[in-house]
Amino acid sequence: xxxxxxxxSCDETAAAVVSDGRRVxxxxxxxxxxxxxxxxxxxxxxxxxxxxxxxxxIIRAALDEAGLxxxxxxxxxxxxxxxxxxxxxxxxxxxxxxxxxxxxPLQAVNHLEAHLWSAFLGxxxxxxxxxxxxxxLLVSGGHTALIRMLDIGRYTLLGQTLDDAAGEALDKxxxxxxxxxxxxxxxxxxxxxxxxxxxxxxxGLEHTPDSExxxxxxxxxxxxxxxxxxxxxxxxxxxxxxxxxxPRRDLAASYQAAVVDALIQRVERALxxxxxxxxxxxxxxxxxxxxxxxxxxxAGRRGVRLLLAEPxxxxxxxxxxxxxxxxxxxxxxxxxxxxxxxxxxxx
Ligand code: KG4
Ligand code: ZN
Numbered sequence: 018x019x020x021x022x023x024x025x026s027c028d029e030t031a032a033a034v035v036s037d038g039r040r041v042x043x044x045x046x047x048x049x050x051x052x053x054x055x056x057x058x059x060x061x062x063x064x065x066x067x068x069x070x071x072x073x074x075i076i077r078a079a080l081d082e083a084g085l086x087x088x089x090x091x092x093x094x095x096x097x098x099x100x101x102x103x104x105x106x107x108x109x110x111x112x113x114x115x116x117x118x119x120x121x122p123l124q125a126v127n128h129l130e131a132h133l134w135s136a137f138l139g140x141x142x143x144x145x146x147x148x149x150x151x152x153x154l155l156v157s158g159g160h161t162a163l164i165r166m167l168d169i170g171r172y173t174l175l176g177q178t179l180d181d182a183a184g185e186a187l188d189k190x191x192x193x194x195x196x197x198x199x200x201x202x203x204x205x206x207x208x209x210x211x212x213x214x215x216x217x218x219x220x221g222l223e224h225t226p227d228s229e230x231x232x233x234x235x236x237x238x239x240x241x242x243x244x245x246x247x248x249x250x251x252x253x254x255x256x257x258x259x260x261x262x263x264p265r266r267d268l269a270a271s272y273q274a275a276v277v278d279a280l281i282q283r284v285e286r287a288l289x290x291x292x293x294x295x296x297x298x299x300x301x302x303x304x305x306x307x308x309x310x311x312x313x314x315x316a317g318r319r320g321v322r323l324l325l326a327e328p329x330x331x332x333x334x335x336x337x338x339x340x341x342x343x344x345x346x347x348x349x350x351x352x353x354x355x356x357x358x359x360x361x362x363x364x
Contacts (some may be wrong), residue, residue, distance in 0.1 A: 018091045021079065021115075022339025023072070025108030026100025026128045027158070028052075028059045030071040032079035033335035034090070038343035039138055043082035044329060044336040045075050054198050058188070065103035072111055079335070087119055094342030097125035099159070122349070124342040129155060129361045133166055134341035135330040136297040145169060145344075148295035148322055154284055156308075157300035157333075158184035158199070161240050161280075163287045164361075166297070169344050172361060175287050176238025179231050183276055184302045186242035190272045193249050195260055204269050205305055211270030216252060218275035219244050220282060237286050245275055277308045281315060288319055297324035304331040 019042070024031040028049040034042040049067050053059050080086065095112035098105055109125065116123035133153055137145055145168070152175075153164045161178040181189065184201055191200025196207050221241045231239055249272060253259050259268060288296065296316050302308065303326050316323035330337055 018343050019083075019085060019089055020092050020094055020124075020339040020343045021076070021090050022126075022335040022337075022342060023076065023093070023095040023108040023112045024128075024131070024333055024335040024338050025068045025072065025104050026096045026098070027104060027333060028064045028067075029333040030068050030075050031333060031335035032072070032076045033339045034079055034083035034085060035138070035336055035339035035343055038134075038340050039142065039144075040140075041138055041336045041340070042085065043079045044334055045079045045082060046332075046334050047071050047075055048332075050199060057192055057198050059101070061101045061103055064101060065107055068104055068107040072107060076111070076115075090119070090121060092116075092122045092124060092342065092347055093119075094124040094126050094338050096128045096131065096338055098128060100128055122347040124345065124347055126338045126342055127361050129160060129162075130170075130172070131337040131341050132157060132299045132326075133164065133172070133297070134169075134344075135299045135326040135334070135337040136324040138330050138336055138340050139327055141327070142324065143295075143322070148324065150291075151293050151295035151297055151324065152284070152287055152291055153297040153299060154280060154303075154312075155300050156183045156280065156298065156302035158182060158188065158201075160300065161242075163238055163283060165291055165293070169341070174232075174234065174361070175291070176234050176240065176283060177231060178240040178242065180241055180243040181246065183240070183242060183280060184300070186245055186276055187273070187302065189246045190249055193246070193253060194265055194269060194272075196265075196269065201302055201305060204273050205307070207266060207269035208273045208307075209266075211266035211268075213270040213274035215264075215267035216271040218248050218271055220275055221245075221279040238283055238290075240279060240283060242276065242279070245272070245279075273305075273307060276302075277305070277311055280308065281311050284312070285315065288315075288321070292319075293321065295322040295324055297326075299326045299331065301332040304328045
């Protein structure tokens with residue numbers, strides 16, 4: 018089955034064609050970073066206007082790169098949520114219109130579930146039944162969560178962030194360090210050769226046995242990054258000159274180490290509780306080299322198979338949307354999907 022996928026939940030305008038859920042025939046992503054950079058973050062109004070302008074060309078490019086015409090497409094899928102509501106509407110409405118015009122089935126896809134599927138895209142990735150159930154670390158700009166994937170469409174939420182997401186922490190830290198936007202890759206580049214032990218930043222909340230998690234989740238599997246950002250702010254206030262190249266490199270390395278340590282610590286605890294066959298990591302922050310190294314090391318020590326999303330499928334893309342849709346049941350053509358929940362179907 019060939020699926021055309023569309024992703025416009027934030028500031029990437031993306032379309033892709035994927036066969037049988039895993040074979041990526043095209044994966045076209047236009048990052049709007051340049052348009053948002055002057056503002057130091059994503060401006061929703063600019064994002065949705067750019068989606069309107071760019072999407073027709075991106076969809077055309079996805080079909081052309083795949084070498085397929087509309088007659089070879091069996092279904093259309095688009096991200097329905099969560100994300101920026103105005104941006105989501107552009108991609109989803111386009112998908113609806115195309116499906117209607119071509120008489121194709123339409124599938125509304127949850128963005129987080131699509132990220133989880135990114136670990137199964139491409140020839141090097143396993144088939145789900147080889148590794149499920151598996152533990153997934155989802156680390157993006159908007160979400161940080163530990164999820165146990167039992168099957169496609171069946172997930173258990175083990176832990177999540179109480180405040181900022183890991184990517185958000187990196188983006189905010191980079192802003193304080195005047196490293197530009199987006200912060201994750203900027204901190205990674207600035208940290209190269211720096212001393213990660215220069216400043217010992219907090220590794221998330223130190224939980225007491227009676228401290229609270231979120232939504233009834235155990236605190237030991239939850240994340241907290243807002244204190245880290247504040248610690249950096251106070252450090253910079255107390256140390257004029259810290260933004261000179263030498264100390265800034267060490268600060269970037271120390272900050273990155275704190276984020277990665279906090280993630281790895283919770284993953285280890287989750288593996289203690291659920292010694293699954295495989296450990297996956299998906300989302301924009303999964304591109305981070307230090308995090309990938311630490312996960313490789315951890316998986317080696319625990320003897321679990323590691324599923325790292327290929328870097329191209331780490332940040333937002335439509336291949337993960339088209340791929341997941343290719344493995345999920347399709348509603349009847351013309352079905353009204355307005356009620357499809359924007360929440361990950363967790364048990
Ligand atoms: O998954 P994604 O593209 O968008 C969301 O769904 O949020 O993730 C974007 C996030 C941003 O916070 C960005 O700074 C971070 O991923 N990111 C990275 C790297 N590349 C992107 N963080 C750390 N290291 C990277 N190399
Ligand atoms: Zn995302």
